[in-house]
Each structure stands twice: as C-alpha cells, then as structure tokens.
Amino acid sequence: MGAGHGAGAASPRILVFSTANISDPGIDLAGSQHRHYASTISTITVPCSSSVQPRWIVYALEHGFDGVFLAIDGDECAYLPDCNARSSRIAAQAQERLRELGIALERVRMAALCSVCSEAFVKHMDEFAALLAALPVEVAA
Amino acid sequence: MENEEMTTPTTDADRRRIGVYICHCGGNISDFVDVAAVRDAVAADDNVVHAETTLFACSDATQHDMVERIQRDGLDGLVVASCSPKLHVPTFRAVARRAGLNQFQYTQVNIREQCSWVHSDDRPGATAKAAGLVRAGIGHASLSVPLEPVTVATVPSALVVGGGVAGLRAAVGLADLGLGVTLIERTDHLGGTVGGLGAMFPSNQSGRELIAQLVAEVAARPTITVRLETELVAKSGTFGNYEVGLQGPAGTDPVTATVGVLVIATGFASYEPALGEFGYGIEGVVTLPEFTAMVDASSGPLEYRGRPVGSIAYVYCVGSRQPGGNEYCSKYCCTATAHVAVQVAALDERVAQYHLYRDVRTYGVYELLYEEARKRGSVYLKYADDEPPAVERRGDQLVVTARDTLTSSDELEIPVDLVVLVTGMVPAENHDLTKLLKLPLGSDGFYNEIHPKLRPVETVVDGVLIAGVSQGPKTVSESVASALAAVAQSGAMLLKGQAELNPLVAVVGDACAWCGACASVCPYDAISSVEVEGVAVAHIDPSACKGCGGCAPYCPNEAIDLLGVTTAQVEHMIDGMVGPVREEVLVS
Ligand SMILES: Cc1cc2nc3c(=O)[nH]c(=O)nc-3n(C[C@H](O)[C@H](O)[C@H](O)COP(=O)(O)OP(=O)(O)OC[C@H]3O[C@@H](n4cnc5c(N)ncnc54)[C@H](O)[C@@H]3O)c2cc1C
Ligand code: SF4
Ligand code: SF4
Ligand code: SF4
Numbered sequence: 001m002g003a004g005h006g007a008g009a010a011s012p013r014i015l016v017f018s019t020a021n022i023s024d025p026g027i028d029l030a031g032s033q034h035r036h037y038a039s040t041i042s043t044i045t046v047p048c049s050s051s052v053q054p055r056w057i058v059y060a061l062e063h064g065f066d067g068v069f070l071a072i073d074g075d076e077c078a079y080l081p082d083c084n085a086r087s088s089r090i091a092a093q094a095q096e097r098l099r100e101l102g103i104a105l106e107r108v109r110m111a112a113l114c115s116v117c118s119e120a121f122v123k124h125m126d127e128f129a130a131l132l133a134a135l136p137v138e139v140a141a
Numbered sequence: 142m143e144n145e146e147m148t149t150p151t152t153d154a155d156r157r158r159i160g161v162y163i164c165h166c167g168g169n170i171s172d173f174v175d176v177a178a179v180r181d182a183v184a185a186d187d188n189v190v191h192a193e194t195t196l197f198a199c200s201d202a203t204q205h206d207m208v209e210r211i212q213r214d215g216l217d218g219l220v221v222a223s224c225s226p227k228l229h230v231p232t233f234r235a236v237a238r239r240a241g242l243n244q245f246q247y248t249q250v251n252i253r254e255q256c257s258w259v260h261s262d263d264r265p266g267a268t269a270k271a272a273g274l275v276r277a278g279i280g281h282a283s284l285s286v287p288l289e290p291v292t293v294a295t296v297p298s299a300l301v302v303g304g305g306v307a308g309l310r311a312a313v314g315l316a317d318l319g320l321g322v323t324l325i326e327r328t329d330h331l332g333g334t335v336g337g338l339g340a341m342f343p344s345n346q347s348g349r350e351l352i353a354q355l356v357a358e359v360a361a362r363p364t365i366t367v368r369l370e371t372e373l374v375a376k377s378g379t380f381g382n383y384e385v386g387l388q389g390p391a392g393t394d395p396v397t398a399t400v401g402v403l404v405i406a407t408g409f410a411s412y413e414p415a416l417g418e419f420g421y422g423i424e425g426v427v428t429l430p431e432f433t434a435m436v437d438a439s440s441g442p443l444e445y446r447g448r449p450v451g452s453i454a455y456v457y458c459v460g461s462r463q464p465g466g467n468e469y470c471s472k473y474c475c476t477a478t479a480h481v482a483v484q485v486a487a488l489d490e491r492v493a494q495y496h497l498y499r500d501v502r503t504y505g506v507y508e509l510l511y512e513e514a515r516k517r518g519s520v521y522l523k524y525a526d527d528e529p530p531a532v533e534r535r536g537d538q539l540v541v542t543a544r545d546t547l548t549s550s551d552e553l554e555i556p557v558d559l560v561v562l563v564t565g566m567v568p569a570e571n572h573d574l575t576k577l578l579k580l581p582l583g584s585d586g587f588y589n590e591i592h593p594k595l596r597p598v599e600t601v602v603d604g605v606l607i608a609g610v611s612q613g614p615k616t617v618s619e620s621v622a623s624a625l626a627a628v629a630q631s632g633a634m635l636l637k638g639q640a641e642l643n644p645l646v647a648v649v650g651d652a653c654a655w656c657g658a659c660a661s662v663c664p665y666d667a668i669s670s671v672e673v674e675g676v677a678v679a680h681i682d683p684s685a686c687k688g689c690g691g692c693a694p695y696c697p698n699e700a701i702d703l704l705g706v707t708t709a710q711v712e713h714m715i716d717g718m719v720g721p722v723r724e725e726v727l728v729s
Contacts, residue, residue: 011266015715020226021601025581025589028225031254039266042274042718043255045226046706047645051690055699056711064719078579078602079689080664090694116584 011040012066012132014125017052018043021078023071023113023121030118037125048079049110050086057094057108058101067107067132068094069124074112084112104135157188157283160216161275162207164198164223166253173257175268179222182272188283190214198223204236211240218242218282222250222275228595243287245644245705250278273718280713288704290641291684295381297321297638299631300400302373302574305333306617307609307624308406309355314628315404316362320635323398324359325371325387331356333408334430335617339437342480342510342616351617376403376577379687380603381640401635402604404627405580405588407571409610412460412467412564419456419562420532425539426560428459429474433481442489445559450492452557453485454541456530457498461565469585471565472614476507478563479514486517494519495555497530497543523547532560566614578605587613598627604640606630645705646686647693652700653678659692659701668692 018024024045030037046052049072057068070087077083087110095105109128113121163179165171176194184192191214195203198221211219219242221233226249234244252271260267299315301308304326312324330336331352338348359365368389375386381401388395411430414421421428425445427435436443443450455478461471475498482494496519503511515521522545524530530543541555568586575582580600583589588607591599598606606627609620634640647667649659655677660668667685670677679700681692690703702708 013719015718022581024225025227025601028227028251028254031225031256031258034258034261036259036262039256039260039263039270042270042277043251044277044706044711044714046690047703048689048691051693051703051706053694053699053708053711056708056715059712060715063715065715076579079687080691083691086662086691086694093694115581115589 011038012129013064014038014041014067014069014128014132015060015065016041016043016069016071016125017046017049017056018071018113019049019073019077020045020047022073022076022115023117025115026113026117027071027121029116030121033118035118035122037122038129041125041129048077048083049073050077050080050083050090052087052090054090054093054097057091058097061098061103061107062101066135067109067128069128070108070110071113071121072110073114076112076114103138106131106135157218158190158214158216159186159188159218159220159279159282160207160210160214161189161192161220161279162198162203162222163192163194163252163271163275164221165194165196166223166257167197170223170253170257170271173261173264173267174252174271175264176271178268179252179272179275183275183279186276186279188218188279190216199229199232204232207233207236208240211237211242216240216242217246218279218285219247220250220275220278220282221247222252222271222278224253225251225255228592243285245288246282246285248278248282248285250274269720273720276717276720277714278717280717281710284707284710284713286704288644290644292639292641293379293381293684295635295638295640296399296401297635298323298398298400299402299404299635300325300373300383300385300398301404301406303327303333303406303408303609303611304331304367304369305406305408305609305620306335306352306355307408307611307620308333308404309352309359310621311404311406311608311624311627312365313355313358313362314625315631316364318628318632318636320364320401320631322362322365323368323387323400324365325368325373327370327372329369331359331367331369334411338433340480340484342476343506348617373403373574373577379642381635383604401640402606402631403578404624404631405574405578405605405607405611406609406624406627407569407574407611409566409587409614410569412471412567414459414562414564419459419530420534420539420560421562423532423534423539423560425534425558426532426562428562428564429477429481430564432559432561433477436481436484436488439488443485443492443559448558450558452493452495452555453559453561454495454497454530454532454539454555454557455482455561455563456532456541457496457563459562459564460567462499467565467567467585469614470502472502473616474563474565475502476504476510476616478561479503479507479510479519482514482519483510483517486514486519490518493557495541495557496521497524497541498522499524499526522553566610569611578602580605580607583613585613587611598623598630604634642684643688644683645703646683646688647681647690647701647703649679649681650700650702652698653696654698655679656697658695658697662695663692 298321335348336352370390416422608624608627671680693701
C-alpha cells in the first residue's frame with residue numbers, strides 16, 4: 001500500500017498522541033477557551049507518551065495521516081522518571097522505519113505540553129501544519 | 142453503506158452489538174457539528190446496532206434510555222460522543238454497570254472540547270472530524286473486552302497537609318467518619334492565616350477564637366495525631382495504601398505512616414507588592430494584612446507610628462486582576478476591606494475613608510457590609526483599569542492621585558495619613574510538595590481540581606484531594622465547605638474498605654520468548670519470568686502494574702499490549718479517523 005502525502009494540501013492531517021492526565025487537559029483547555037486549530041487534527045489518548053509504539057506512528061503515516069505529534073509530559077510524567085528519554089527513543093525508532101519507507105522524518109514531531117498549555121498547543125499545531133504543507137509529495141513503495 | 146469494501150470482513154459471530162449516542166450538548170456541539178450527519182455516517186457500521194443523537198447525553202432521562210436500550214438490544218458495547226472524558230466517564234461507566242454491561246466496554250469520544258469548540262468556524266470540517274472520532278470510538282469499543290477492576294484493601298486513615306482552618310476542619314470531619322488522621326503543619330503552630338485574625342466577616346467572630354475552638358475539637362479526638370514543624374517528604378504505594386514519609390523538626394528522624402488518602406490544605410500567601418508598586422516602601426503605605434492587624438490591636442482611635450490617623454485611602458486589586466501578572470480576582474479582599482472600614486468607623490467615626498476600587502465584589506450576603514461601610518461614611522471611587530491611582534509622598538504628606546470614572550473626569554488629589562494596599566492571595570510556596578505529589582497547577586498557580594463543579598476536590602492523582610485556598614482564593618466559609626467536601630469524598634473512597642485499581646494494565650501475549658527487556662525497564666518491578674509448560678515467559682502482576690505502557694515499546698517481539706490502548710485498537714482508531722474517503726485515495 002502506498003502513502004500519498006499531498007504537497008501543499010491546505011490542511012494536513014495530524015494525529016496527536018496525548019497523555020490522559022497532562023496534555024489532554026491542556027488540549028481540552030484550548031477547547032474551553034475556544035482557540036481554533038485545523039479540523040484535520042485529531043487526538044488519541046494514551047496514559048504516557050512512553051507507551052506509544054513506534055509502529056503506531058508508522059501505521060498512521062502509512063494510512064492517511066500527514067504528520068504525527070507526540071505530546072510528552074517531560075519532567076511532569078507521573079509514571080516514569082526517564083519519560084523524556086523513552087519518548088525520544090520511540091520517535092527515533094519510528095523515524096528509522098520511515099527512512100526505510102522513504103517518508104520524511106519531519107513528519108514525526110515531539111514536544112512537551114503541560115495541562116494548561118492551550119496556547120502552546122495551538123501554536124505547535126499551526127507550525128507543524130505549515131511545515132507539513134511545505135513538504136514534497138512522497139509515494140512510498 | 143459508505144465504506145463497505147473497506148470494512149474488515151466480519152462474520153456474524155464476531156460482529157459486535159454497539160450502541161452509539163451523539164450528544165448535542167444543548168447547542169454546544171450541535172451548533173457547530175451536524176450531529177445527525179455524524180449519526181448517519183456511523184449508523185450503518187457492521188458493529189453498530191443502534192445510533193442516535195440526544196440533546197443531553199448526561200441527563201437522567203437519556204441515561205435511563207441507555208440502560209433500557211443496552212438491556213433490550215443486548216448491547217455489548219457503548220459509545221458516547223459528547224464532552225471531555227474528564228467529566229463523564231464515571232457517569233457512563235455507571236450507566237453500563239446499571240445495565241449489566243461491563244463498564245470497560247464503554248468508550249467516550251470527545252467531540253466538544255476537541256471538536257465543536259475548536260472548529261466553530263468550520264462546520265463541514267468539524268462534522269467530518271466528529272464522524273472520524275466517532276468511528277474511532279466504535280473501532281475502539283469493537284475490540285473492548287470485559288475487565289474487572291483489581292480490588293485492594295484500603296487503609297482507613299488520612300494524611301492532612303496544612304493546619305489552617307481548612308486542614309483543621311478536614312481533620313475533625315475525617316475523625317468523625319471513623320478514619321485515623323495525621324495532621325501535619327510546617328510552622329510551629331496551627332491556624333494558618335485565620336489564627337492571626339481578630340474580628341472577621343461576616344459575623345465578627347474572632348479568627349483566633351475560631352481556631353482555638355477547632356484546635357480543642359482536634360485535641361478532643363484521640364484518633365487525630367498532630368505533627369508540627371513537619372513536612373511530607375516521600376510518598377509511595379497506590380491509592381488506598383500510600384506510604385508517606387514525614388520529616389519533623391531538624392534533628393528528628395523521619396517517620397512513616399500508611400494512609401488511604403491525602404488531603405492537601407496548604408493555603409496561600411498574601412501578595413507582597415514590589416517596592417514602588419502603588420508607593421509600597423513609602424512610610425505610611427501598608428498592606429491589608431498589616432492594616433487588619435493594626436485595627437485588631439487598637440482599642441481607641443487609630444494611630445500609625447505614634448501619630449493619629451485621620452484619613453485612609455484603600456487601593457484595591459493590588460496583585461490581583463493584573464493582566465500579565467496574577468489575572469484572577471482574590472475574592473476575599475473587597476469584603477475584608479469593607480469589613481475593616483466598618484471597624485475603623487466604630488473606633489473613630491471621624492476618620493475619612495476613600496476606597497479606590499475597580500469593581501466592588503462584595504458578593505452575596507457580603508453586599509450588606511458594603512452598604513454598611515458606605516452608611517458609615519466610606520467613599521467609593523472607581524478607577525479605570527488602565528489608569529491606576531498613583532501614591533506619592535510630598536514632604537510630610539501622602540497624596541493619592543486618581544480619577545473617579547463614575548462622577549467626573551477631573552483628576553482628584555487626595556491627601557491622606559495612611560494608604561492601604563488591598564493585596565490579594567497568591568499560592569503558598571510549595572515547590573517540593575507539588576513536585577513530590579505531581580499535582581497539576583492551574584494557570585493561576587493554585588492546585589487544580591478535575592472539574593470545578595463535577596469533581597471539585599479531586600485531583601488527577603488518585604486519592605489526593607485538595608481543600609481550602611490551596612485550590613484558589615476562598616473565604617473562610619468557602620474553605621470550610623471545600624474541606625468538608627474533601628472529607629465526604631475521602632469517606633466515599635475509604636469506608637468501603639477496598640479500592641478498585643485501574644484494570645487497564647499491560648499484558649503479555651504469545652509472542653514472548655523471555656528476554657527480560659521489559660522487566661528491566663519497568664520501574665515498578667511488575668514484570669517477572671514464569672514458566673508456562675516448561676518455557677520461560679514474562680508475567681505482569683496486575684496489582685503492581687501502573688498501566689503506563691512504558692514496557693511495551695521495548696519488547697523486540699511486540700508481545701506486550703496495554704489494555705484500553707492495544708495496538709489493534711489504535712490501528713482501528715486511526716482507520717476510523719482517516720475514514721472511508723481517505724482510504725479510497727490510499728487504495729487507488
Ligand atoms: C488579611 C486577611 C483577612 C481576612 N479576613 C477574612 C475574613 O474576615 N473572613 C473570611 O471569611 N476570610 C478572611 N480571609 C481569608 C482567610 O484567611 C482564608 O479563607 C483562610 O485562611 C483559608 O484557610 P486555609 O486553611 O485554606 O489556608 P491557610 O490559612 O493559608 O492555612 C494553610 C496552612 O498550611 C500550612 N502549610 C502550607 N504548606 C505546608 C506544607 N507543605 N506542609 C505543611 N503545612 C503547610 C501553612 O503553614 C498554614 O498553616 C482573610 C485573609 C486575609 C489575608
Ligand atoms: S475581591 Fe475586590 S479587591 Fe480583591 S481582587 Fe477581587 S475585585 Fe479586586
Ligand atoms: S505498563 Fe508500566 S508499570 Fe506496567 S509492567 Fe509495563 S512498565 Fe511496568
Ligand atoms: S520484552 Fe517481550 S519478549 Fe522480552 S520478556 Fe518482555 S514480553 Fe517477553
């Protein structure tokens with residue numbers, strides 16, 4: 001199956017993996033404050049960003065998403081003291097696989113997002129969407 | 142149906158019977174999302190036997206309908222697309238339980254905070270996204286399995302952190318429920334701010350007396366242990382069974398205690414103005430706490446540094462409602478100032494009192510105090526948000542310059558003997574405690590509850606409750622009300638004697654060929670090797686596993702799944718979000 005990532009598409013599809021206790025409240029807060037972002041952005045909730053399996057990221061990019069964003073808890077993670085390093089490892093492993101598939105590594109992004117980071121979330125989304133829209137088309141083998 | 146060729150072929154036997162409810166939320170959702178179109182987009186799904194829109198999914202009537210529907214149609218999955226899961230997961234889990242459906246076969250979909258409210262400018266986009274999210278929810282529910290919560294025995298005791306009015310009242314209430322209480326206070330005395338106050342609004346009761354009464358109540362209950370000069374320094378274990386480490390005065394050994402819940406009542410600090418802020422630092426410029434102490438100590442006409450005080454200007458909202466600073470209203474200060482002005486008038490009715498305010502927020506019954514202050518001669522002048530009063534000393538004279546927006550546009554120069562800066566509340570310094578408990582802070586820096594109305598004293602950390610001003614500005618009666626709410630919640634959690642642990646833990650599948658990688662990365666020692674038919678495989682202890690999922694990405698065989706977010710569920714959700722349209726593009 002091929003992944004068609006459209007160049008210049010007005011609103012790239014972005015999948016956000018977000019944590020239930022920390023970044024989800026931040027993303028929900030963007031809603032309570034009625035801050036707008038593109039409707040092509042959707043979220044899947046996980047307990048901890050360190051539970052995201054690299055193959056999920058690859059699967060999303062192969063099945064129609066243009067970008068995957070990992071919202072991580074950084075030092076705030078309630079589960080794992082080394083959560084940052086673990087999440088980075090997951091992103092790197094996903095990127096390794098993307099390289100083999102000929103998919104741009106920039107399609108995976110990661111940033112810390114706190115429980116009141118509503119403005120930061122929207123900014124991340126706007127920036128990521130702009131970056132994805134500028135990437136060249138790829139049709140992986 | 143729209144995506145027939147895309148659906149994984151299912152035999153009747155593995156088709157699910159899922160009911161889907163799509164909520165209008167009054168108009169919060171349906172004003173921006175075509176909920177009927179969303180229903181139509183999912184109604185024909187192989188696994189869906191019933192889909193409907195509803196005005197309020199959480200209403201009693203709809204909950205009742207859901208129970209009936211689940212029973213009548215023999216549903217084995219429930220999807221509710223409404224608000225954030227933070228609000229109503231407990232509500233709909235209870236619906237499932239009442240109907241005899243396993244509560245973990247219900248899936249919540251957030252089409253309000255994460256859809257209608259953020260795409261209110263894009264109805265087609267919001268509708269398409271909502272349909273994708275609901276399809277994802279159906280995909281998730283279609284792979285749900287019945288799960289039973291692991292139950293553990295709970296300890297019938299609580300730790301209360303902070304010995305102010307909220308912490309003291311909580312301790313008494315908890316003891317009266319039959320729970321053992323350890324109350325720790327970091328200073329060498331109980332009472333917090335109230336312990337230092339004289340007559341308080343609204344009833345003129347003395348703060349010192351109120352605290353003395355509460356301390357006597359505490360002393361009368363042998364099941365309460367008070368530890369002064371003590372802080373919480375360690376916490377481990379799980380909800381219902383926390384082991385806490387308490388560090389007493391320097392030189393003493395730390396002690397440990399086992400408690401079921403923690404009530405955090407660490408209060409606040411008064412805002413400390415910067416030097417020069419409204420003249421702070423100039424002689425004769427004092428803060429509200431300094432002034433109430435002065436008035437409390439006076440039995441005759443007021444004096445400041447040996448000189449009589451004949452006129453006072455109060456500058457309101459210092460350190461509160463400041464754009465870019467503390468943006469919130471501190472709530473107690475308008476009323477405390479009206480109250481102290483009435484006391485000043487009672488000491489000496491000739492004192493001229495000028496109140497330079499932005500808005501008078503003497504809410505509810507406190508309005509009467511505002512009336513009384515005015516009757517007794519207080520003059521209220523409203524200054525504009527962008528034109529705060531200036532305070533300066535000219536020779537021997539303090540002068541406040543302000544413009545009253547309600548009466549004239551002329552600038553007023555008011556010579557006064559004393560300026561009182563009506564300072565607000567700021568969070569108490571508690572960096573270490575916040576970090577230790579991983580408590581989330583709101584944008585105001587106070588501790589954050591899960592929901593201000595629905596779950597007002599619970600935090601996202603299981604079994605850690607908040608009370609009093611630690612949560613945000615409150616009066617004494619509001620602080621006590623929240624303390625009692627924390628007591629009731631603690632009772633609900635502990636009096637059953639057992640707690641349910643989250644059953645959404647990691648599980649090991651057939652692909653495991655014991656390599657130990659997962660065990661070495663689990664910080665909770667939940668993974669060990671067991672022999673199954675002579676072969677070593679990994680085993681995860683469900684009562685030790687926290688459900689973080691951190692082990693799964695380390696398994697070279699991808700043998701570990703986290704219940705609730707299994708790889709198959711995530712892939713179904715991704716398929717659902719992308720939807721039939723995009724899939725056609727992909728396949729072509
Ligand atoms: C000048 C002034 C006048 C007021 N007048 C009135 C009035 O007339 N009527 C009214 O209703 N309200 C009044 N208030 C508001 C009232 O003071 C508060 O509502 C009340 O103090 C809140 O109680 P609390 O227990 O939440 O916090 P606090 O009073 O702040 O008590 C918190 C306690 O926790 C302790 N603590 C903090 N951190 C830790 C830690 N890490 N470990 C252990 N202990 C810790 C503190 O030392 C303190 O003893 C007034 C406030 C001020 C500033
Ligand atoms: S209660 Fe009054 S003085 Fe205090 S912050 Fe609110 S408006 Fe300002
Ligand atoms: S999910 Fe987390 S706590 Fe559970 S076994 Fe894996 S690493 Fe340990
Ligand atoms: S990492 Fe995977 S294969 Fe290795 S022991 Fe754990 S579950 Fe088994």
